[in-house]
Amino acid sequence: MKNILVIAMALITLQGIAQEKRALANRMDRPHRMSDLSPEQAATLKTKKMTLHLDLTTKQQDEIYKLNLENAKARKEMMANLKAKREHGELKKPTQEQRYKMMNARLDHQIDEKAKMKTILNSEQFIKWENHQKKMQQQGRKMKRHMAHKPSEAPKNRK
Structure with a gap:
């Protein structure tokens, strides 16, 4: 039972990290879409x-x-x-x-x-x-900080 809980927690954590990286990648694409206009x-x-x-x-x-x-x-x-x-x-x-x-x-x-x-x-x-x-x-500064870090070392959003 404990093993199943540990595996479930690991999967949930990995999914959260993947979604955060995907969201950051989507935000990084926005300026390129506007430059085509x-x-x-x-x-x-x-x-x-x-x-x-x-x-x-x-x-x-x-x-x-x-x-x-x-x-x-x-x-x-x-x-x-x-x-x-x-x-x-x-x-x-x-x-x-x-x-x-x-x-x-x-x-x-x-x-x-x-x-x-x-x-x-x-x-x-x-x-x-x-x-x-x-x-x-402020959003620009935040993005600049994200760009300065390696993707694997990007700070997590704190609320």
Whole structure:
């Protein structure tokens, strides 16, 4: 009887670990699915999601679509450049000065985007948008930690 319980517990534990790894793999695939879209499609989807989340007016939707389209085009171009460098073997680890410039440019872009969103959204929508941005940033950090660990050493989700 004890042996059956031990075997059952072992099977349940293995099944739980397998499901956790599968869920992590599914989350890792999401960015690749979005990268297959054109900038216009990505901007449209993001704008519609924001409309549902923030209850945007049609004027706000148009302005945010333009902003999202601009960002999507820049992101697509950057990814194409990285892919071309990777294929040609020119992709190298950036120097400290290059990393500083990239981080500085990214922060300038975030400041600029925040200022634009502040002019487009009303105060209630802006607070909601900011909270969502913070949540997404935390999820990004969590994913980065998962990526840094080997799959066999990935920390378990604690609740």
